Amino acid sequence: MTVLRAQALGKKYGSHWALKDCDLDIPAGHVVGLVGPNGAGKTTLMNLAVGQLRPTAGDITVLGNKPGSGPAQLARVGYVAQDTPTYAGLSIADHLRLGARLNPGWDDALARNRLEQLGLGLDRKAGKLSGGQRAQLALTLGIAKRPELLVLDEPVAALDPLARREFLQGLMEAAAEQELSVLLSSHLVSDLERVCDYLIVLVDSRVRVAGEVEELLATHHRLTGPRRDRLPADQQVVSASHTERQSNFIIRTEGPIHDPAWTVTKLSLEDLVLAYMDESTGTRLRPLEVQR
Amino acid sequence: MIWLTWRQFRAAAAMTAAALAALAAVLALTGPGIADDYASGIASCTTQPNGCSRYIETFFHDHQAPFLAVTAIVLVLPALVGLFWGAPLITRELEAGTHRLVWNQSITRTRWLTVKLGLIALASMTAAGLGSLAVTWWSGPIDKAAAGNSPGFPRMGPLLFDARGIVPIGYAAFAFVLGVTIGILIRRTLPAMAITLAVFVAVQVAMPLLARPYLMAPVKSTIELPQTKIDMLGIQGRGGPLYLSLESQVTTDPGAWVLSSRLIDASGKTVGDTVPVSTESGPCAPRPPGERSETRAEQAQSPCLNELKRLGYRHELTYHPASRFWSFQWYETAIYTVLTLGLAGLCFWLVRRRLS
Numbered sequence: 304m305t306v307l308r309a310q311a312l313g314k315k316y317g318s319h320w321a322l323k324d325c326d327l328d329i330p331a332g333h334v335v336g337l338v339g340p341n342g343a344g345k346t347t348l349m350n351l352a353v354g355q356l357r358p359t360a361g362d363i364t365v366l367g368n369k370p371g372s373g374p375a376q377l378a379r380v381g382y383v384a385q386d387t388p389t390y391a392g393l394s395i396a397d398h399l400r401l402g403a404r405l406n407p408g409w410d411d412a413l414a415r416n417r418l419e420q421l422g423l424g425l426d427r428k429a430g431k432l433s434g435g436q437r438a439q440l441a442l443t444l445g446i447a448k449r450p451e452l453l454v455l456d457e458p459v460a461a462l463d464p465l466a467r468r469e470f471l472q473g474l475m476e477a478a479a480e481q482e483l484s485v486l487l488s489s490h491l492v493s494d495l496e497r498v499c500d501y502l503i504v505l506v507d508s509r510v511r512v513a514g515e516v517e518e519l520l521a522t523h524h525r526l527t528g529p530r531r532d533r534l535p536a537d538q539q540v541v542s543a544s545h546t547e548r549q550s551n552f553i554i555r556t557e558g559p560i561h562d563p564a565w566t567v568t569k570l571s572l573e574d575l576v577l578a579y580m581d582e583s584t585g586t587r588l589r590p591l592e593v594q595r
Numbered sequence: 596m597i598w599l600t601w602r603q604f605r606a607a608a609a610m611t612a613a614a615l616a617a618l619a620a621v622l623a624l625t626g627p628g629i630a631d632d633y634a635s636g637i638a639s640c641t642t643q644p645n646g647c648s649r650y651i652e653t654f655f656h657d658h659q660a661p662f663l664a665v666t667a668i669v670l671v672l673p674a675l676v677g678l679f680w681g682a683p684l685i686t687r688e689l690e691a692g693t694h695r696l697v698w699n700q701s702i703t704r705t706r707w708l709t710v711k712l713g714l715i716a717l718a719s720m721t722a723a724g725l726g727s728l729a730v731t732w733w734s735g736p737i738d739k740a741a742a743g744n745s746p747g748f749p750r751m752g753p754l755l756f757d758a759r760g761i762v763p764i765g766y767a768a769f770a771f772v773l774g775v776t777i778g779i780l781i782r783r784t785l786p787a788m789a790i791t792l793a794v795f796v797a798v799q800v801a802m803p804l805l806a807r808p809y810l811m812a813p814v815k816s817t818i819e820l821p822q823t824k825i826d827m828l829g830i831q832g833r834g835g836p837l838y839l840s841l842e843s844q845v846t847t848d849p850g851a852w853v854l855s856s857r858l859i860d861a862s863g864k865t866v867g868d869t870v871p872v873s874t875e876s877g878p879c880a881p882r883p884p885g886e887r888s889e890t891r892a893e894q895a896q897s898p899c900l901n902e903l904k905r906l907g908y909r910h911e912l913t914y915h916p917a918s919r920f921w922s923f924q925w926y927e928t929a930i931y932t933v934l935t936l937g938l939a940g941l942c943f944w945l946v947r948r949r950l951s
Contacts, residue, residue: 371703384695390691
């Protein structure tokens with residue numbers, strides 16, 4: 304079963320394409336990381352997936368249907384929007400009531416247990432919560448709705464490292480218990496590295512690479528050796544840098560590398576993502592997003 | 596969704612309900628007394644030789660301040676509804692980002708907006724309707740006195756018409772949806788409130804100026820001068836020209852809304868302030884001082900007015916008679932209902948298509 308399928312998907316704001324020629328086919332049961340610099344189109348893709356936006360070009364189906372096409376489809380997809388919005392004037396209990404009133408599949412026991420474990424009192428106003436607590440409340444609303452796919456847009460961007468870890472941990476537990484598919488965006492690879500088993504790199508409104516993390520790591524290599532300008536046809540160059548006498552390639556290949564001249568090293572996920580971002584910008588590795 | 600709408604709205608609703616209840620209490624306590632005073636005053640003055648005009652004038656002046664105050668409340672109420680209920684309704688969600696929370700629950704945006712618009716429009720109309728009902732009831736006797744006063748406040752006139760009967764309900768619904776629409780377009784609460792106020796005031800001013808007079812063909816009638824109400828009749832200096840200024844009021848129908856009022860001569864042409872008639876001698880010449888003090892001003896004028904009548908001068912008025920009050924109320928409410936529905940349709944379109 305496919306969670307999200309996009310074909311030549313595009314979204315234009317005025318004359319600017321926020322997302323262009325996006326082809327994706329994400330199987331169910333994954334925790335999908337969507338990574339890319341700010342302004343790359345992550346939020347646009349997510350808004351298209353939950354039906355907040357309509358595409359300008361191409362098609363997108365989520366869980367087999369047009370996103371946001373009706374109450375039934377809305378019930379199947381949970382969304383924790385950027386900055387985890389909640390109603391500042393309403394208490395946590397009010398938020399639970401909101402969830403219960405507006406979602407037929409609402410799991411009240413799940414929501415209450417989760418908040419109890421987090422130590423959040425039900426009578427507290429959402430406006431008085433810390434950023435981490437508010438994110439947890441928004442996540443609780445998203446999970447207790449019992450969706451098949453949960454979409455989270457930069458949910459940890461505003462959180463400190465400890466709250467970040469707790470949040471992602473909670474998300475992983477819920478995903479495992481409920482057999483949720485999760486689509487999670489971040490501009491930090493380090494956030495996603497721990498939790499994702501599927502990765503999409505989005506740069507400059509385009510998808511650079513998408514695939515299962517294990518497979519991506521198995522097929523990407525760093526080659527270091529004497530200067531060379533051409534590589535075999537089955538080795539796709541992701542990035543290349545040369546000094547006078549030495550060459551440094553990051554390549555993608557399905558086959559083995561036989562050339563003994565190369566020193567072949569494995570890539571970390573972060574190196575891999577940075578290589579794709581680097582390739583797209585055409586400049587030297589820039590410090591894309593320094594961890595806050 | 597009804598629960599959520601109520602939960603977000605209840606503080607504002609409670610405040611408005613409390614204010615309206617206070618107003619209603621004050622009106623309920625004072626209303627019967629005013630009505631009794633008026634009834635007994637009219638009963639006793641009709642037996643007097645000079646009639647009731649003096650009593651009505653005094654009665655109106657005694658109650659003028661509260662009369663204008665409650666009228667102002669009914670006039671302002673729809674604007675407040677548009678400003679404080681309409682404009683922030685969606686912009687507050689957009690500013691806080693909470694629309695992205697609520698639009699991803701298992702209900703469509705259309706349903707969300709339907710409940711929000713429907714319930715709060717209903718509350719707006721109820722508030723305006725109750726306010727107008729209470730004020731219309733309370734000021735009934737004062738309205739009657741106000742019509743005959745000069746300068747008068749006829750029931751059909753722009754001020755009282757807007758603040759009585761059922762039109763305030765239409766105004767409130769319109770102001771509310773106008774606020775919501777402008778809020779969606781502007782996306783920021785404070786500027787949206789300011790623009791809502793400006794647009795609503797403009798519409799409220801334009802309506803009696805540009806649209807209401809044409810809802811029906813006005814009545815045109817000419818009144819003989821001795822039967823009409825004279826504002827001023829006088830002569831400047833000895834043998835100077837005769838000044839005649841007429842009240843813009845239909846003597847037989849003081850509640851009517853006068854659109855135009857002019858003095859015409861025998862050929863039907865408009866005559867200015869001065870009437871070309873001899874003031875040296877004849878009925879329009881000033882009386883010797885001794886004679887004047889014995890007669891009342893109105894009686895002193897009548898020979899001159901009769902002379903002007905003989906010369907063919909008449910008072911021509913175009914007006915909407917007071918009997919059209921309810922027809923006009925229904926027409927105008929219908930117009931505002933159509934405007935409201937049009938704006939509501941625009942809101943749905945904007946929320947479905949434009950916002951994200």
